[in-house]
Amino acid sequence: MPCFMCGARQTDPARGASPWRRGVRADRQVLVCPRCQTEHDWTAGLDRCAACGSASLVCRLGEVECRDCGHTREAVRDQDGPADDRDLVRSGAQSRDSGLSEEVAAALSRVLRRGPTPD
Template identity: 80%
Template sequence: MPCFRCGARQTDPAGGASPWKRGVRADHQVLVCPLCQTAHDWTADLDRCEDCGSTALLCRLGEVECRDCGHTREAVREPADGDRPLVHSGGPSSDTALAEEVAAALSRVLRRGVVG
């Protein structure tokens, strides 16, 4: 899943926890890359909990849950008026790049030559 602000693809961390942050925007789970986290107030673009106002939300199985207070609500998939569209990494060139990334990952995991 790419960063919802700039479209950068997430990579596995060399060690330890990932520097990428999760959030919910327009009832969709999104990721924010480390560069976008430092560039501006990235939490201003995220949905907030209706009960406590936290941005520590998790979207799964059609529900949005607050990790701070535990409030749960049904996810609504229609974007609100004025919402910025999410950045998608779609398109023919990124599909090819993604296919190459997946092939390389499978090769590493399966310890064999380039899949093709």
């Protein structure tokens, strides 16, 4: 899942806690990369807890839970989501991800061209 703000893709993490942050937007789980956390008010576009106003929400198993106060509610959304939320990634992110299929194809070629297996 890419960063919902810039579209950056996660790479293999180093040991320890991930620097990426989770949030909820339009009752969908989203991720925010470390760069966007420092360069933007990354909580501005996220849903807030109805009980305490926190943006520390997680969405799982059809529920949205606040990590600060524990308040839970049912996640409600359309099949396609709201019209303005169909593309959670802001402009410019698609151009960075346009080569994803080519990267995947190249990686598969490298892995699958190991040579014939011995009988």
